[in-house]
Amino acid sequence: MPAHEESSNPLVRERAHLAASRAALRAMREDVQALDIRDVTANWVNAAVLQSQIDDRIKALADLSHTPLFFGRLDYLHVVGAEKAEGSEGERFYIGRRHVHDAHGDPMVIDWRAPVSQPFYQASRNNPLDVDHRRRFGYTGGELTAYEDEYLTDPSETEQTSKLLQAEIERPRVGPMRDIVATIQPEQDEIVRSDLGGTVCVQGGPGTGKTAVGLHRVAYLLYAHRERLARTGTLVVGPNRSFLHYIEQVLPALGELEVQQATVEDLVAARVEVRGTDESAAAVIKGDARMAEVLRRAIRSHVTPPVEPVVVVRGSRRWRVPAYEVEEMTAELLARDMRYGAAHEALPQRIAHAVLVRMEEAGEAPDDRVQNAVARNPAVKAAVKAVWPAVDPAKLVLRLLTDAEFLAAHAEGILGDDEQKQILMAKPARSVKAARWTAADAVLIDEAADLVARTHSLGHVVIDEAQDLSPMQYRAVGRRCSTGSATVLGDLAQGTTPWSTGSWEQALFHLGKADAVVEELTAGFRVPREVIAYASRLLPAISPGLTPVESVREAPGSLAVREVAAEELEAAVVAACEESLHHEGSIGLIAADARIPALAAALAAAGHACLSPGEETTAASRLTLVPASLAKGLEYDYVVLDEPAAVVDGEPDERTGLRRLYVALTRAVSGLTVLHAADLPEQLA
Numbered sequence: 204m205p206a207h208e209e210s211s212n213p214l215v216r217e218r219a220h221l222a223a224s225r226a227a228l229r230a231m232r233e234d235v236q237a238l239d240i241r242d243v244t245a246n247w248v249n250a251a252v253l254q255s256q257i258d259d260r261i262k263a264l265a266d267l268s269h270t271p272l273f274f275g276r277l278d279y280l281h282v283v284g285a286e287k288a289e290g291s292e293g294e295r296f297y298i299g300r301r302h303v304h305d306a307h308g309d310p311m312v313i314d315w316r317a318p319v320s321q322p323f324y325q326a327s328r329n330n331p332l333d334v335d336h337r338r339r340f341g342y343t344g345g346e347l348t349a350y351e352d353e354y355l356t357d358p359s360e361t362e363q364t365s366k367l368l369q370a371e372i373e374r375p376r377v378g379p380m381r382d383i384v385a386t387i388q389p390e391q392d393e394i395v396r397s398d399l400g401g402t403v404c405v406q407g408g409p410g411t412g413k414t415a416v417g418l419h420r421v422a423y424l425l426y427a428h429r430e431r432l433a434r435t436g437t438l439v440v441g442p443n444r445s446f447l448h449y450i451e452q453v454l455p456a457l458g459e460l461e462v463q464q465a466t467v468e469d470l471v472a473a474r475v476e477v478r479g480t481d482e483s484a485a486a487v488i489k490g491d492a493r494m495a496e497v498l499r500r501a502i503r504s505h506v507t508p509p510v511e512p513v514v515v516v517r518g519s520r521r522w523r524v525p526a527y528e529v530e531e532m533t534a535e536l537l538a539r540d541m542r543y544g545a546a547h548e549a550l551p552q553r554i555a556h557a558v559l560v561r562m563e564e565a566g567e568a569p570d571d572r573v574q575n576a577v578a579r580n581p582a583v584k585a586a587v588k589a590v591w592p593a594v595d596p597a598k599l600v601l602r603l604l605t606d607a608e609f610l611a612a613h614a615e616g617i618l619g620d621d622e623q624k625q626i627l628m629a630k631p632a633r634s635v636k637a638a639r640w641t642a643a644d645a646v647l648i649d650e651a652a653d654l655v656a657r658t659h660s661l662g663h664v665v666i667d668e669a670q671d672l673s674p675m676q677y678r679a680v681g682r683r684c685s686t687g688s689a690t691v692l693g694d695l696a697q698g699t700t701p702w703s704t705g706s707w708e709q710a711l712f713h714l715g716k717a718d719a720v721v722e723e724l725t726a727g728f729r730v731p732r733e734v735i736a737y738a739s740r741l742l743p744a745i746s747p748g749l750t751p752v753e754s755v756r757e758a759p760g761s762l763a764v765r766e767v768a769a770e771e772l773e774a775a776v777v778a779a780c781e782e783s784l785h786h787e788g789s790i791g792l793i794a795a796d797a798r799i800p801a802l803a804a805a806l807a808a809a810g811h812a813c814l815s816p817g818e819e820t821t822a823a824s825r826l827t828l829v830p831a832s833l834a835k836g837l838e839y840d841y842v843v844l845d846e847p848a849a850v851v852d853g854e855p856d857e858r859t860g861l862r863r864l865y866v867a868l869t870r871a872v873s874g875l876t877v878l879h880a881a882d883l884p885e886q887l888a
Contacts, residue, residue, distance in 0.1 A: 213350060214347070214349075214350065217276075217340065217347055217350060218347050220297065220311070221272060221273070221347050223305075223311065224272050224273065224297070224299075224303050224311045224312050225266055225272060227303050227304065227305050227306075227311050228264060228266050228272065228303045229266065230306065231264055231303065231304070232261060232264040232265070232266075235257060235260050235261050235264065236261055238257055240253050240254065240257070259460055259461070262455075262460055263301070263458040263459075263460060264301075264458075267456065269344065269345045270300065270345065270456055271299070271300075271340065271342045271345065271347070271385070272299050272300070272303065272312060273297040273298060273299030273300075273312045273340065274298065274299060274300075274339065274340050274342075274384070274385035275297070275298040275299075275323050275337065275338060275339050275340065275385065276295065276296065276297050276298065276336075276337070276338040276340075277295070277296045277298060277319075277320070277322060277323055277326075277334050277336075277337060277338075278293060278294075278295050278334065278335050278336035278337075278338075279293040279294045279295070279296075279333055279334055279335065280293045280333050280334070280335045280356070281293050281294075281333060282294050283319055283333075293333075293335065296310070296313045296319055296320070297311065297312045297313065298312070298313055298315055298320045298323045299312040299313070299314070299315065300314075300315060300384055300456065300457055300458065301314055301457070301458045302314040302317070314426065315384050316422065316423045316426040316427065317426075321392070321396065322334045322337075323337065324387050324388070324389060324391075324392040325389050325392060326355055327355065327389075328355055331355035331356050334355050334356075335354065335355060335356050336352060336353070336354055336355070337352070337353045337355060338350055338351065338352050338353070339351045339353075339367045339368060339385070340367070341367045341370065341371075349367060350367075351366065351367045368385075368386055369756070371385055371386050383412060383415040383419070384419065384457065386728070387416075387419065388412075388726065388728070390722075390724065390726065391412055391415075391416045391419075391724070393722075394416050394420065394722055394724075395416055395419045395420045395423050396420075396423055397420070397720075399424050399427070399428050399431075399432075399662075399663065399688055400688060401688060401718075401719070401720060402688045402689045402690070402691065402711070402714075402716040402718070402719035402720070403420070403689075403690050403691070403719060403720050403722060404669075404690075404691040404692075404693075404707050404710075404711060404719050404720065404721045404722065405417065405690070405691065405692050405693075405722050405723075405724060406693065406694065406695065406707060406721060406722070406723045406724070407692070407693075407694060407723070407724035407725075408694055408696065408724070408725065408727065408735075408749075408750075408751070408752035408869075409694070409697075409727065409729070409730050409735065409738070409752060409865075409866075409869030409870075410727035410728055410729030410730035410735065410752060410754065410869065411724035411725065411726060411727055411728070411729075411752060412724065412728055412729070413667075413692045413693070413694070413724055414450065414667055414692060414836060415453070416692070416724070417439075417665045417667060417690045417692045418439070418450065418453045418454060418665070419457075420665070420690050421437055421439065421454065421459070421462055421663065421665055421690070422454060422457045422458075422459050424437070424663055425437065425459050425461075425462075428662075431662060432662045432663060433461070434662070435660070435661055435662030435663075435687060436463065436661040436662055437461070437462045437463065437661060437662060437663045437664070437665075438462070438463045438464070438465065438661050438663075438664045438665070438683060438684075439454075439462055439463070439464045439465075439664075439665045439667070440464075440465055440466065440467060440470070440664060440665065440666045440667065440680055441464065441465075441466060441667050441668065441836070442466065442667065442668040442671060442835060442836060443466060443833065444466065444817065445815075445816040445817030445833055445837070446667070446668070446817070446835070446836040446837070447464045447465075447466065448817040448819075449817060449836065449837060450464075450667075450836075451464060467646070467672065467676050467679060467680065468642055468645070470649070470679060470680070470683065471645040471646050471648070471649040471679055472645055474596065474597050474645070474648050474649070474652065475597055475635065475638070475640045475644070475645055475648060476640065477640050477641060477642050477644075477645055478639045478640060479638075479639030479640060479641045479644075480641055480642075481641045481642075481643050481644075482625075483701045483855050484625050485625045485626050485643070486641070486642075486643045486673075486701065486702065487673075487701050487702050488618070488622050488625055488626050489626055489641075489643035489644065489646070489647060489673075489675070490643055490646070490673025490674060490675045490676065490702045491673070491674060491675070491702075492674035492675060492678065492713055493617050493618065494647060494650070494675055495650055495675065495678060496617055497603070497610075497613050497614045497617055497618065498599070498600075498603070498647065498650050498651050498654060499654060500613040501599055501602075501603055501609070501613040501651075502543050502594055502599060502651065502654050502655070503537065503543070504612070504613060505543075505591070505592055505594055506533060506537060506590065506591055507589070507590060508526075508530050508533065508590070509526040509529040509530055509533070509586065509589065509590050510526060511526055511586075512524055512525045512526050512529075513529060513554055513582055513583060513586045514582055515558050515577055515580050515582050515583060516582070517577070517580075520565075522558045522561050522562065523561075524554055524557045524558060524561075528557060529554060529586065529590065532550060532553040532554065532557075533550065533590055533591065536549060536550060536553075536591075542653075542654065542655060542656055542657055543594060543654055543655045544593075544594075544655040544656040545656070545657075546591060547587070547591050547592075547593060550587050550590065550591050551578040551579075551583050551584065551587050552574070552578050554577075554578070554583050554586065554587070555574045555575070555577035555578040555580075555583060556574060558574075558577050559573065559574050559577065594651075594655055595635075596648050596649075596651035596652040596654075596655055597635045597648050597651075598635055599651050600644060600647045600648045600651055601632065601634075601635055601638055603647075604626060604627060604628050604644070605627065605628050605631035605632065607623070607627060610623050610626075610627065611623060643673070643675070646673070646675045646676055646679050647675065649679050649682075650675060650678060650679065653682050658682040658683060658685070659683075660682070660683060660684055660685045660686040660687055661683050661684055661687050662684075662687040662688075663684065663687050663688050663689065663690070664680060664683055664684040664687065664688075664689045664690075665689070665690045665692065666680055666689060666690070666691050666692065666693075666714075667692045667693070667836065668692070668693055668697070668835055668836055669691045669692060669693040669704075669710060670693035670694060670695050670697060670698040670703050670704050670710070671693075671697075671698055671699060671700045671703050671835075672700075672702075672703075672704065672710070673700070673702040674702075674709075674713040675713075677704075677710055677713035677714045678713055678714070678715070680714065681713070681714040681715035681716065682715075684716075685715060688716075689714065689716055689719070691707070691710070691711065691714065691716075691719065693707075695707070695746050695749055696741075696742055696745050696746035696749050696862065696865055697835060697862060697865060697866050698746075698862060699832075699835070699854070699859055699862045699863045699866065700859075701855060701856075701859065703862075707721050708721075723750065725750050725751075725752055725753055726752075726753060726754075726755055727752040727753060727754035727755065727756070728754075728755060728756065729756075729838060729872050730752070730754055730756075730869050730871060730872070731754060731756050731757070731758035731761040731762070731871070731872075731873070731874075731875075732753075732754040732755075732756060732757050732758070733757075733758060733759070733761050733762040734754075734758075734761055734762050734868070734869065734871055734874075734875045735751075735752050735754045735869060736751075736754075737762055737764075737868065737875075737887070738865055738868035738869050739751040739752065740886050740887055741861050741862075741864065741865045741868075741884075741886050741887070742865075743886075744858065744861055744886050745858055745861045745862045745865055746862075758873065758874070760874075761871070761873060761874045761875065762874075762875050762877075763874075763875070763876045763877070764876075764877040764879075764883075765779075765876070765877065765878050765879075766879055766880070767878060767879070767880055768880060769880040769881075771880075772845070772846065772878065772879075772880045773801060773802065773805040774805070775878050776792065776794075776802060776805065776843060776845050776878055777805050777806060777809045777811070779843045779876045779878060780792055780806070780811065780826060780843050781809075781811075782876075783841035783843060783874070783876070784825065784826065786840065786841055786873070786874070787840070788825070788839075788840025788841065788872075788873065789820045789825050789827065789839045789840050789841075790825055790826045790827070790839055790840065790841045790842070790843070791826075791827050791829050791834075791837065791839030791841075791842045791843070791870055791871075792806075792813070792826065792827070792828050792829065792842075792843045792845065793829045793830075793831055793834050793842060793843070793844050793845065793850075793867045793870060794828075794829075794830070794831065794844075794845035794846065794849070794850070795830075795831050795845070795846065795849035795850045795852070795853040796830040796831060796832050796853055797849065797853055798845055798846060798849055799828060799830050802828060802845060803828055806826075806828065811826060812824065812826075813826045813827060813828040814826065814827040814828070815827070815828065816829050816830070816833045816834075816837060827839065829870075831850045831853065831863050831864075831866070831867050832853075832863070834866055834867050834870055835866050837870060838870055838871075838872055839870055839871060839872065840871070840872050840873045840874070841871060841872075841873055841874045841875075841876075842867075842870050842871035842874070842875050842876070843876045843878065844867055844868065844875065844876070844877045844878070845878055846878070846879050846880065846881060847864050847867075847868075847877060847879055847883055847884060847887065848879065848881040848882065848883065848884065849881070850863055850864045850867055851863070851864050851884055861884060861886065864884065
């Protein structure tokens, strides 16, 4: 159909196509549900695997009533991939979250990740990419209610900001984070579609969509490399459970159900239970990359030169391997820098091979079975235990943190005396189970475990809020993608841990991805221009040289800063929350952690129930009370910020406090109200 040819009522036509597409999707799902696998599986294991795959496919084909099946349309000037003959008619494609075809196999909706869909995000008047006509659709409660056309090759049309696009970006946020598949911008799309083989680091200020870009990149990679990633696996690493709960519905809404989600603490918690906390100074030292060399030295110190020969008795014969020969084997394994456990497994085979050489020299003809039997001989096992004993990672770390002499021997020239004292346990534990392990200790144990046996690598890992990881935490995540790739997401200005990274180059080096490409997103789509400009006053103090975000959204009246008397502050905060509740959407009351109990009591006294971060907002319950320490990564339509000075004072140093304040100031999508009794930080004056 020619691009400009439409029925007399385009909205009726598009609604009909939506209804037909939904019917086709239902039919696709029913076809899968009707599959009978009884005659195609050889055993119960195959049947269980196939049934699981079918169940996943059924879930992926679910028609979510509140989620538009398609959000755009492309009318090409010519048939895609064919010769562009003069006067030839083009093709039309509807772009949506998943592929839908009719009973004949003809596409009714094209997956947004397909190559033919890319011009929906990339085409412009300067470079139309053979697209004549781009149409965006507006929805209300899952019903198609509006459309907007853009003729890219018509010189009479002027460039205009899409009102539907802006409305979708500004749509009130109730419930968990949603996908941005309908609003992906060209610079975001380029990152989303970057190749699986390379690691990408995205520096993005508040509201630039870096989290959504990372999640959509996972969805794209699963589409483009599904078979490979199905074997190797994918993982999203977030800063805390509240954040993971907030984002957990994005990928399922795009039809992707197999992506794991975890915090760094989850990744390293398998070996010990974390029950203790570190002083800030101790946590910084334990998180320093120098600890990796301390651990390496400590593990290798268990290898001791042999002092006696190995004598193997088989039948009436005795076979002798001199101590110097065993020492040569040991030295060679150390020089190869193998994993400690792999070398522990290799040494008995080396000794057994030396015995077989002697057998052959004596005229015998031993085979591999004989070598394996010799490797299991008690004399060989005793020699290996003495020379290259097994090491338990948790016991090793416990000894380092409780035995000052052992730590000093292996930290010499790496950690200073004061640093060693900082990380020694105040009350040494008698056993691994009795120790009050901290989060930083668990990372050290994970590092030691990898020195013993290689950590399993996934195909792709996304790390969000990555600026807050320590070098040792980067190493822990990097082990999970040592043979795969990563998407690193963060904002240096939002680094609020004492060990937060100073540059992406440092972070990527510790991750093991020093050759990664660093991309910067500077166009803001979420935070209003007035709000981000106010928050950006802090940048020279918290991250000098970082490019401020330029918001594309003007929202006059979106920022209010009010000073009130100290005795009236809590009442003023409650009133500001009530004022915000008159608007549609979610409301977040953010305050210093120490202020949370008083504000919770004030809200309860006024009859307002409030949610905790990560709890899902609903139409009936829209107010969340957010400690400043948990605000990162979250967003609310309206934010009330209580006492900025208290947020700053709640951190161990001013720069970290100002960074925490920067995070709190940039959580609002539609409006921010700042209430203070104490003086504002001078950077905001």
